[in-house]
Amino acid sequence: MKTIKQQIITAISEIAPEDLPVNLDHPVQEEHGDYASNIALIAAKYAKKPPMEIAESLAKQLLHKLSKDIKILVAAPGFINFTLPENLLLEKMQATLAGEYAFQPGSKRVGKKVMVEYAHPNTHKEMHIGHMRTLITGEAICRLLEATGARVFRANYQGDIGPHVAKAIWGIKKIMAEKGLELAEVEGWTDKDKAHFLGEGYVRGSQEYEANKEEIDQLNSDLYVYIHRHSGKRSDSRISNNERSWTSQDDDIASLYEITRQWSLDYYEDFYQRFYTTFDRLFFESEMVEAGKKIVNDNLGKVFVEDNGAIIFPGEKYGLHTRVFITQAGNPTYEGKEMANGFSEYETFPFDMKIHVVGSEQAGYFQVVFKALELIDPEKFKDKQHHISMGMVQLTDRKMSSRTGDILTVDWLIDQVKERIEKLVAEGKIAAEDRERVTEQVAIGAIKYSVLKVGTGQNVAFDIAKSVSLDGDSGPYLQYTYARTQSVLRKSQTPNSKSQINTKYKIQNTKYQSLEPEELSVLRVLYRFDEVVTEAADTLSPHLLAGYLFDLAQKFNLFYQKHKILPTSPVILRTKSEKSSDRSFTSVQDDRVSEFRLTLTTAVGNTIKQGLDLLGIQAPEKM
Template sequence: MIREEIRILFKKVLKEMKIGDFEIVIEHPEVLEHGDYATNIALVAAPKLGRSPRELAQEIAEKIKEQKSKFIEKVEVAGPGFINIFLSRDYLVNEFIEVIKQKEKYGRGDELKGKKIIVEFTDPNPFKEFHIGHLYSNIVGESISRLLEANGANIRRVNYQGDVGMHVAKAIWGMEKKKASLTVLSKKTLEEKMEFLGQSYALGNTAFENNKKAKEEITELNQKIFDLNKDIKDIYEKGRKWSLDYFEEMYKRLGTKFDSYYFERDSAEVGLKIVKEGLKKGVFEESEGAVIYPGEKKGLHNRVFINSKGLPTYEAKELGLALTKYKDFEYDLSIIITGNEIIGYFKVLLSALKEMEPELGEKTNHIAHGMVRMSRGKMSSRTGTIILAKDLLDEMKSRVVILMESSEIQKVKGVE
């Protein structure tokens, strides 16, 4: 693509100037007026050459101009030695024409042909609302999936959802405390049901953190949910179904179709077995009645994989998930997309996976994206301070409609 062509051009010029072999980074400037692309190569090379960065940048820029590239209109030096590159209008127009001609085929290649890649993203948890953080993950995951597909890879989109765990126990505890009739709730809209689940979770979480008795009740409830105890089976299954039905509506609205869905309940037993085997091998250790991965010995941090109640934690379930995904789809690469707040968690998890399943550990890649933050700080389902994805999408749609109906848009209708 054009970025690579520019990099090759600069590499050729540097070779002719006998400057040396430096890594050439081509980036998009943050300010449009600074060009379509820019490089700091002069700033990188100048100190090692004993040269002034700006003078070196000027010299490189002149040499680039002499190449008379068909896709570069002009080259400018800015600041202490940045080189800004402006693409030619003819090149852009010709590329635009190619986009129109080729349509969805434009930019496609076969570099990854034959490669099987599984991409896990979005991952909302049942009993909690679908907020703009999930929307962010979905956009990143779907974009990466499409880029890989465009390069010939066989992509499987998967979604991993937490249908067991303390968040479920907190939500069901809250549901019970709100004393809402399941019969009455069943008659409400899906959005109203999800709002109720979100409120119930926030209520349960607040009680868990501030009330000792409530904490004990929720902990006991967590075991019942894992065992699918008959006392909570009905409320659990209804709440789970409401959540999954709502999530499916969101995926359709976003244009994402997952090939497979995975759930914590299903991966829990597999993960539990792996950790117990690892305990025998010395990969895991017992600590205060729990089973941990001693990450501190690897320069990381320790994490619990089986809690003191004998239940597999989220970490153990992730190990089970890796094996389950590979059993279903023997991938060459597994990509897991999440927010960057759990980078440390994944470093420990992948370290444990590489010890237990070296091949799968090497094939697994965690991609972390930024977090959605508001002026008042980070969003939190625990406290109910979230922005729903639905509300943001509705607001965007509303604003687009207003723009379409405005007089300015009407003026350019003849261009269509």
């Protein structure tokens, strides 16, 4: 069954001029209805008639094509506004109680195989907040795609070879020698401390690179030789103790490389778990060296050309720019290795679409490698790859540079946010044994929501204080609203309560009453949940869902503050930072009113929890 929105779009398109785009938006002001179309304004340019005349004509025709319960009005300068009937809103509320959502019917990718490649933290470095954004956004996109019917494969392509690795290993060797540290001692440290040690090594290697260029470059070359000698012998994601023992007999540097590489992987795995992500496969740059060289050489003269001893992709032929794929020294560049990664990922999961969640600074790079892969094998890659261009993440009062050591790590950010959340949780009614779990859930929720509420192409100005606010556009605000719904529902189940929630609530029960404006506002937002999720998935835009949840939470909290839900509630409490409402209510309230309001509260709670889950955010029952 088509959604009402789709019915309206279909009806308009049947009577509107051909080839004109038909869009429906939600009016900012509720009195203008649930949907609005500007098709008359667009058509006026071609029909050479006043927009209002066209709108009136279309509205009359639509009255015969749509349900008579849908109210259609024309507004200047030529909008057609549609208001949905209350019974339709109530039916949607009832479906929400049963967990019935209709994401898939309107989705583009039902049954499609979609690979999402995200996170991409390089080994031998600490995870910084830029990688955090791609991790958070990539996971949200995966969940949205799964909810709308796609078969999703979570992939992570990581740089575990190259100059940054050589600098880190050179740096930690220097630090260990200066401090008299033995490798066995460092091995006993926590994953976090070992990763921080690698970060210190990378900073040291970067800062002293010019003075030790020959030595560090030689180390980098030695590591490439090692990768060449043992190509194909490493597993795709983890190194066993036997493999580590085998490499230590081969070469001390190779052993140190394998050990420190594993430190990074263990450290990143801790983060993936904290951010509720499980990858289906980890792919590594070191696996792609030899295969990348072969693919480029095999397509020399067809896709690639020689230039001064190097092999390049002549991008100017395709309106792009030229890039080196194999250097004069015979080593594949990142672009060259991307060729092998493209084929490796396709062979692992033959996708209909592959989404790369990567920073906007890589836009030109992806245009080139997408074109090269398409020319090599159009059947596998043509029109199948998409780059989600991610903006930068910066704190409102700090900038970072991994080279100089002034980096904003995810560890640091989580600690800063948790410190503030701990104070909020301590003020609540959380059992002592649950406080750490709830603090972690709310802190991660604060960070995730601060990232996801911003469009992917825009920069994120992360404000720690705002991220933990219980009154603003924040993750904790949504989590607190959900916890509030559950608190009300728990009270309704107490022995002294006269009102019990009825999950099989009958719509006709509301016929006795006229719904309050605040109740209708909540119902109108609830109705849109399915279409928002579908649109967010189809456009790969999690911020649409984040904005929707904030709107729903605001509408519910306004309803909560103005109206009594339980007959036994003498006072309505506001958010923690607000005073109790001065408004009291009589203890007598029609049980049918309470039944409806409890039902509405249940539907809101279900929707917020479902929406937060699609964003990868936990919803604590108590806060």
